[in-house]
Amino acid sequence: xxxxxxxxxxxxxxxxxxxxxxDGHSAEVDSGQLVCxxxxxxxxxxxxxxxVDSELxxxxxxxxxxxxxxxxxxxxxxxxxxxxxxxxxxFAPEDLHGKRVLDVGCxxxxxxxxxxxxxxxxxxxxxxxxxxxxxxxxxxxxxVHIAQANIFExxxxxxxxxxxxxxxxxxxxxxxxxxxxxxxxxxxxGGRIAIWLYEKHPLKWRFSDLYRRFxxxxxxxxxxxxxxxxxxxxxxYKIPIVGLAIHWVLPAGDHPKSTWRVLDTFDWxxxxxxxxxxxxxxxxxxxxHDLTDxxxxxxxxxxxxxxxxxxxQMNPASQASPPRTTSQ
Ligand SMILES: [Zn+2]
Numbered sequence: 001x002x003x004x005x006x007x008x009x010x011x012x013x014x015x016x017x018x019x020x021x022x023d024g025h026s027a028e029v030d031s032g033q034l035v036c037x038x039x040x041x042x043x044x045x046x047x048x049x050x051x052v053d054s055e056l057x058x059x060x061x062x063x064x065x066x067x068x069x070x071x072x073x074x075x076x077x078x079x080x081x082x083x084x085x086x087x088x089x090x091f092a093p094e095d096l097h098g099k100r101v102l103d104v105g106c107x108x109x110x111x112x113x114x115x116x117x118x119x120x121x122x123x124x125x126x127x128x129x130x131x132x133x134x135x136x137x138x139x140x141x142x143x144v145h146i147a148q149a150n151i152f153e154x155x156x157x158x159x160x161x162x163x164x165x166x167x168x169x170x171x172x173x174x175x176x177x178x179x180x181x182x183x184x185x186x187x188x189x190g191g192r193i194a195i196w197l198y199e200k201h202p203l204k205w206r207f208s209d210l211y212r213r214f215x216x217x218x219x220x221x222x223x224x225x226x227x228x229x230x231x232x233x234x235x236x237y238k239i240p241i242v243g244l245a246i247h248w249v250l251p252a253g254d255h256p257k258s259t260w261r262v263l264d265t266f267d268w269x270x271x272x273x274x275x276x277x278x279x280x281x282x283x284x285x286x287x288x289h290d291l292t293d294x295x296x297x298x299x300x301x302x303x304x305x306x307x308x309x310x311x312x313q314m315n316p317a318s319q320a321s322p323p324r325t326t327s328q
Pocket of ligand 1: 014039
């Protein structure tokens, strides 16, 4: 970690600031301790501050993102993560440039990478050991900070971020709504938050929900081997009419790239928690947090909102103004 990261952190137990203890004066701290004023202590190992003792319910993601640490990271041949990021957050490079951004559930860092390339200072947090992959991939960049932390005990100062995004993560916690509730307070006044969640659908997930009754309990390596079934299944999906039925009954990753199919399939069947939500439900959460300028994006269920600036609260006229869709 960079010593400057300390300025963004707050003790998850008592909220006080940290002192960074480490040997030397390097720009990157590989090992050391963070000690708060109340003497709560957290270790820094492998260049990553650790605010949790275990991965809890996210072990599958630690496994997944260390096996597939580079699969979805953009490179000279693919900008798919950048396109996904735009679609699921509604954020553009000019929004994020020079801003402070939080990636909630950064995994191996595919979306933190995008925000960092756009010129933001990015904090990526994840409960799982995926942070080790993220640290390897992007952690050495001067504008990236990675931490292993629990969303329900975040080690971050309030009103710190200009932008927060969480793409496909909150629905994998024990309670999506409770996880979302932890985030708006971290926004500065006028800051924006975007989340993407799995869509609630009456029919779409019927069979996978059935299989998921036991797949999260399989040994990870067994389930990972089974996920290779997605490679040939993809071709059966292309059979006219019959393919649609096969896809419905045996749903698996259908990305054109075979490695992504395996990853997507494991990612779908391995999580302990996988909640699904409707637009109406999530819009209600944004409303209850008094977020304004709420934008519903095209990819279900992706929603963006803005924390009301202090002046806005005093001005009833601004509450009645139509939603702005331009960047701040
Ligand atoms: Zn403390």
